[in-house]
Every structure is written in C-alpha cells, then in structure tokens.
Amino acid sequence: MLSFKCLIVLEVQQDLERFGISKYGPELLQALSNITLKGLAGNFQLLDGQLQSSPYEIVNLVGHGARAVGFWTKETGIVKELNSSNTKTYSTSKNKFGSVIWPGDKTSPPKGWVIPTNEKKLRIGVPVKIGFTEFLQVTWDSDSNSTEVKGYCIDVFDAIMAALPYGVPYEYIPFATPDHKSAGSYNDLVYQVYLGNYDAAVGDLTIVANRSQYVDFTLPYTESGVSMMVPIKKNKGKNAWVFLKPLSWELWLTSFCSFVFIGFLIWLLEHRINDDFRGQPLQQVGMIFWFAFSTMVFAHKEKITSNLARFVLIIWFLVVLILTQSYTASLTSMLTVQQLKPTVKDINQLLKNKEYVGYQHDYGMNFDESRLVQYNSPEECNELFSKGSGNGGIAAAFDEIPYMKLFLAKYCSKYTSG
Structure with missing residues (x-):
C-alpha cells in the first residue's frame, strides 16, 4: 500500500514538470497588481504582491x-x-x-466569569461580638438601616476574594437577633452554615473537632492554640544588701574558706625562703589574709620566689576570674532587668487550690463549672484579674493565642502567658 502511494506522487510530479511557462503570466500578474476594488471585506489592493489590510x-x-x-x-x-x-x-x-x-x-x-447581578449573592454569616473588635466588629446604622462589618478577619476575606481570577458577589449577614444581639454561640453559627442558612461564615472561628463534623475550614491564617494567662508579681528585692544575692550563702562561705586556704598555702611555700612572708606571728597572719583577698583587685608588691607557689597562683587567678565575672553578670542582671515571676506556674496548682479561672469560649476545660467565669473583652478580663480569685475575680484565664497577644499588648506590664 505504501509503494502504491509513492508511485502516484511520482507520476504527479512528472506531469507538473511537463508544464511550460505561459507567455501571458507576466501580463496577468501586472493586471492583478493594478486592480483596486471595494467588496464586502473592504478594499482590495495588492502592493508588492501582498494584499493590503484595510x-x-x-x-x-x-x-x-x-x-x-x-x-x-x-x-x-x-x-x-x-x-x-x-x-x-x-x-x-x-x-x-x-x-x-x-x-x-x-x-x-469584568473579572473572568461573573454571576449575573440579578442572581442571588453569597450569604456570608459573621458573628456578633462585644469585645476584641480588632478581629471583627459589626455596627448598625439606624438611619440607613444598614450594617457595617470590619476587622482583621474581614480584611483577610476581602483580600482573598479580590485576588480570585473571577468575580464572586457576596454580602455579610450578621448572625444576630432583631434587637442586634448575638443569636448564639460560634457553634450555632457553624451549624447554621451546615443547615444552608448561610453559604459560608467569616470571623474568628476556631477550628475544633466538633465543628469540623459539619463544615470545612480553610487553612489557618493566624497562629492557633489555647494558652494560659496569669498575673505577674514583681520582685521587690532591690535593697542595700542586694550585692549579696548573686551568690548563695554556701558559695559565699566556700569562697571565703578558699581565699584563706590559698593565702595560707602561699605563706607556707614562701615564708622559709622569702623575707616578705616573715615577721611577728600577728604580722604573718595579716599577710595570709592580705595576700589572699588582694588577688582580686591588684598585683602584689611581695615577690613570689617559689615555682610551686607561682603555679598555685596561676590556678587561683583563673578561679578568681571566673568567680568575679559570674558575680558581675548576675548582679548586673538583678539591677537592670526587672525580675517578674508568674503568680501561677501550672494548671495543677489552679486545680489544687480551687481557684477561679476566666474564659472567653468553651474549650472543654476540666474545671468545675462553678469555678469558671466568662469575659467578653480585654477590659473585662483585666477587671476580673484585679479583683482576685477570692473576691469575685479570677486567678488565671484561658484563651486563644491571638486574643492573648492582643490582651498582652494592652497590659504587658501586668500579665504573662504560660
């Protein structure tokens, strides 16, 4: 079959070779070049053998x-x-x-395919909250009967929708009652999305196991997790005797004994061969203390003649250098850095002392419900801390990390997270 096709092509090429050159060809080409006409597709004109575009x-x-x-x-x-x-x-x-x-x-x-404007817009449910309005805030305008939704969560959602290659019309619907109050918890809002009353929900919604059974969540766009927040107590130990605190009493006593021992050892090695270490018994005892304690601040005028005593002094100088540098660093830290300590170290301490704790959302904590106090704003949480656990307040608070960072940004000098 292949050889048959090749034979046909060969015969056609041989027929074309028999064609001659028409003597009317140049005249025909000249005539076509001079033709100018106007048709349905526009003006027809050839220039240098090319059709001119109209x-x-x-x-x-x-x-x-x-x-x-x-x-x-x-x-x-x-x-x-x-x-x-x-x-x-x-x-x-x-x-x-x-x-x-x-x-x-x-x-x-338009940006790509846009849903016709007369079609239904996406209904985006947003929670209504009192505090932490930096993340989400819903306000009502009674004059125009409209709502304004703003905050960090809304800015993130608007930026994502604007970056899509196609347009998606949507509107924010507050999850609220007719009197502009919250219609339920965050779990209730998520369940409304599951029922189809909202197409989606936007806000500071934490991804937890029970909510994931009803809806799908996007990837987190901020740090997630729950942590504990407690007040801090200031160390008021800065007094006239603060210079003694860098070292413990055991270390002070050990250092004193070491100085006396080194002084006695140098005297023992030098007093037989060195006139500077001779004299009356009381004078020699003074020399022991003088020589040992003065090694920290300046060189001695007494000459050391024994090689063994020189070796002992070299080792002792290294010990003194390490001791003085550690003491200086510890004392500087105590004098310049404010010593802050948390009032509560762990959850077990709260459970053991039966302290009251605060929370913003229910995180499934293992505390007695009678010991839980709910707050809705940073100011309310600070007020509960100020009262104390025994006076209707709280000793610690559990909250999500974004809320905690926002709270500590306002009251960083009074509380710490753990």
Whole structure:
C-alpha cells in the first residue's frame, strides 16, 4: 500500500514538470497588481504582491445595538478616530479606545466569569461580638438601616476574594437577633452554615473537632492554640544588701574558706625562703589574709620566689576570674532587668487550690463549672484579674493565642502567658 502511494506522487510530479511557462503570466500578474476594488471585506489592493489590510472598526455591542469605540489600521494600530494625526507611532494600547460599556451596564471590565447581578449573592454569616473588635466588629446604622462589618478577619476575606481570577458577589449577614444581639454561640453559627442558612461564615472561628463534623475550614491564617494567662508579681528585692544575692550563702562561705586556704598555702611555700612572708606571728597572719583577698583587685608588691607557689597562683587567678565575672553578670542582671515571676506556674496548682479561672469560649476545660467565669473583652478580663480569685475575680484565664497577644499588648506590664 505504501509503494502504491509513492508511485502516484511520482507520476504527479512528472506531469507538473511537463508544464511550460505561459507567455501571458507576466501580463496577468501586472493586471492583478493594478486592480483596486471595494467588496464586502473592504478594499482590495495588492502592493508588492501582498494584499493590503484595510482599517478595522472596533465595535462595542450593547444589548441589541452597537457603538464604535475605535479603529485599527496597519500603520497606526489602535486609534480612537480614523483620521487621527498620530501616524508616526504604532500602538495597541486599550487607552486608545473610547468608553466601553460591559455587561451589567458597568464601565469596568469584568473579572473572568461573573454571576449575573440579578442572581442571588453569597450569604456570608459573621458573628456578633462585644469585645476584641480588632478581629471583627459589626455596627448598625439606624438611619440607613444598614450594617457595617470590619476587622482583621474581614480584611483577610476581602483580600482573598479580590485576588480570585473571577468575580464572586457576596454580602455579610450578621448572625444576630432583631434587637442586634448575638443569636448564639460560634457553634450555632457553624451549624447554621451546615443547615444552608448561610453559604459560608467569616470571623474568628476556631477550628475544633466538633465543628469540623459539619463544615470545612480553610487553612489557618493566624497562629492557633489555647494558652494560659496569669498575673505577674514583681520582685521587690532591690535593697542595700542586694550585692549579696548573686551568690548563695554556701558559695559565699566556700569562697571565703578558699581565699584563706590559698593565702595560707602561699605563706607556707614562701615564708622559709622569702623575707616578705616573715615577721611577728600577728604580722604573718595579716599577710595570709592580705595576700589572699588582694588577688582580686591588684598585683602584689611581695615577690613570689617559689615555682610551686607561682603555679598555685596561676590556678587561683583563673578561679578568681571566673568567680568575679559570674558575680558581675548576675548582679548586673538583678539591677537592670526587672525580675517578674508568674503568680501561677501550672494548671495543677489552679486545680489544687480551687481557684477561679476566666474564659472567653468553651474549650472543654476540666474545671468545675462553678469555678469558671466568662469575659467578653480585654477590659473585662483585666477587671476580673484585679479583683482576685477570692473576691469575685479570677486567678488565671484561658484563651486563644491571638486574643492573648492582643490582651498582652494592652497590659504587658501586668500579665504573662504560660
């Protein structure tokens, strides 16, 4: 079959070779080059054997009508008017167009496929909360009977929707009662999405196991987790005797004994061969203490002649250097850095002492419900801490990390997280 096809092609090529050159060819080519006519597709004209492109009119279709918004020519590109004087530069910029009306009677171009404006918008449910309005805040305008939703969560959602390659019309619907109060907990809002009353929910909604059984969550856009927050107590130990606190009493006693021992050891090695370590018994005892304690601050005028005593002094100087540097660093830290300690170290201490604790949302804590106190704002939480656990307040609070950071940003000098 393959050889048969090759034979046919070969015979056709041999027939074409028998064709001669027509003597009327040049005349026909000249006649076609001189033809100029106007047809349905525009002007027909050949220049150097090439068909010349005629100007195109750019039309904006609006409903059942049309309106011209520009022209395209081979010489100038896109122009707003056909007889434009700008013939030196070639441009394809859309700025050369006239005003264009897009579907929906809009002057801005649509972003991909847009749901028709007469269709139902996405209903985005948002919770109504009192405190921590930096994350989400819903306000009502009684004059225009409208709502305004703003906050960090709303900014993130709006930025994501604006980055989509297509347009999605949506509206925020507060999860509230007719008197503008919260219609339920966050679990209730999530369940309303499951029932189809809302298409989605936006807000400071924590991803927990029971909610994941009804809806799907996006990836977290902020740090998640729950932590404990407690007051801090200041260390008021800065007094006249603060210079003794860098070292414990055991270390002070050990250091004193070491100084006396080194002084006695140097005297023992030098007093037989060195006149500086001789004299009356009381004078020699003074020399022992003098020589040992003065090694910390300056060199001695007494000369050491024994090599063994020199070796002992070298080791002792290293010990003194380490001791003085550690003491200086500890004392500097105590004098310059404020010593802050938490009042509660762990949860077991709270359970053991039966302290009252605060919470904003129910995180399934293993505390007695009678010991739980709910708060709704940073100011309310600070007030509960100020009262104390025994006076109607709380000793600690459990909250999510974003709320905790916001609270500590306002009251960083009074509380700490653990």
